[in-house]
Amino acid sequence: ETGVTQTPRHLVMGMTNKKSLKCEQHLGHNAMYWYKQSAKKPLELMFVYSLEERVENNSVPSRFSPECPNSSHLFLHLHTLQPEDSALYLCASSPTPRGTGELFFGEGSRLTVL
Amino acid sequence: AQTVTQSQPEMSVQEAETVTLSCTYDTSESDYYLFWYKQPPSRQMILVIRQEAYKQQNATENRFSVNFQKAAKSFSLKISDSQLGDAAMYFCAYRRNNAGNMLTFGGGTRLMVKP
Numbered sequence: 001e002t003g004v005t006q007t008p009r010h011l012v013m014g015m016t017n018k019k020s021l022k023c024e025q026h027l028g029h030n031a032m033y034w035y036k037q038s039a040k041k042p043l044e045l046m047f048v049y050s051l052e053e054r055v056e057n058n059s060v061p062s063r064f065s066p067e068c069p070n071s072s073h074l075f076l077h078l079h080t081l082q083p084e085d086s087a088l089y090l091c092a093s094s095p096t097p098r099g100t101g102e103l104f105f106g107e108g109s110r111l112t113v114l
Numbered sequence: 115a116q117t118v119t120q121s122q123p124e125m126s127v128q129e130a131e132t133v134t135l136s137c138t139y140d141t142s143e144s145d146y147y148l149f150w151y152k153q154p155p156s157r158q159m160i161l162v163i164r165q166e167a168y169k170q171q172n173a174t175e176n177r178f179s180v181n182f183q184k185a186a187k188s189f190s191l192k193i194s195d196s197q198l199g200d201a202a203m204y205f206c207a208y209r210r211n212n213a214g215n216m217l218t219f220g221g222g223t224r225l226m227v228k229p
Contacts, residue, residue: 031215042118043205043219055216088157094215101147101209101217105159 003027004106006091012112013081021076021109023091029104031097032074034066037088037108049074050097081113116141118208118220126226127196134181135191135223137206145211148182148189153203153222162204165189167211193225201227 004025013019025032031050035043048055049068056066063085065077074091088110092103117140127133139148146167153159165173165182172180177197181190193200206220 033215040221042221043217045216045218048214048216055214090157090159092159097214098212099215101149101164101207101215102161103151103159103215103217107156107158 004091004093004104006089006106006109008109009107010110010112012114013078014114015081015083017081018077018079020078021089021091021111023074023076023106025072025074025091025093025104027093027095027104029093029095030071031094031099032068032071033092033094033103034074034076035090035092037090039087043090046076048097052097078111081111083113086111086113116143116208116210116218118206118218120204120206120220120223122223123221124224124226126228127193127200128228129196129198131196132192132194133196133225135193135204135206135225137189137191137220139187139189139206139208139220141187141208141210143210147209147211148180149207149209149217150178150180150189150191151205151207151219152200153205154199155202159205163191196227198227198229201225 034046047066067075088108091106148165150162177194207217
């Protein structure tokens with residue numbers, strides 16, 4: 001059983017829909033991350049959340065909106081997405097935001113935008 | 115900006131044999147970390163091995179070892195005695211020191227293991 005749980009595992013949405021991806025970590029970690037994994041492209045860091053800071057990749061469009069209500073939960077709110085946003089969205093956590101570089105990943109949410 | 119390149123989109127190996135996955139990176143930093151992550155078909159990515167750039171000794175974890183060539187900016191992964199469970203996507207990643215856990219990943223290599 002993974003220590004990082006993502007829901008839903010699969011999501012199909014239209015370009016005018018509003019949906020959210022949820023991530024929960026049961027590891028007691030203090031940093032959480034959203035990565036985008038597109039076909040034939042390297043993983044792209046979207047957002048980092050910790051008690052100390054929020055870091056975001058400036059290339060991420062505003063139609064992606066993260067929310068981190070506490071150290072165990074991370075959301076990615078989606079609205080007016082484009083077909084090119086279809087990808088696997090991976091959540092990860094780490095004990096601290098400045099640790100050894102080991103990230104603990106969830107199994108991902110496969111998003112399809114029609 | 116740092117970049118990580120994996121030039122082999124796919125590799126295959128016979129069970130019990132050895133395979134080497136290639137990775138090169140570009141950086142102007144002298145202090146950094148390198149990683150190999152494995153993503154099996156179930157998609158949960160896990161850390162395989164980590165190398166600190168200041169260490170000359172190559173990291174080893176059981177059947178997994180790296181060949182770290184700092185001057186050449188090369189970081190290859192060797193898998194010995196390959197097993198069917200080694201079949202996965204393998205990602206090379208880079209993190210400069212004091213940059214938090216913001217990793218830069220390569221495009222990945224799909225490894226197939228033939229029985």
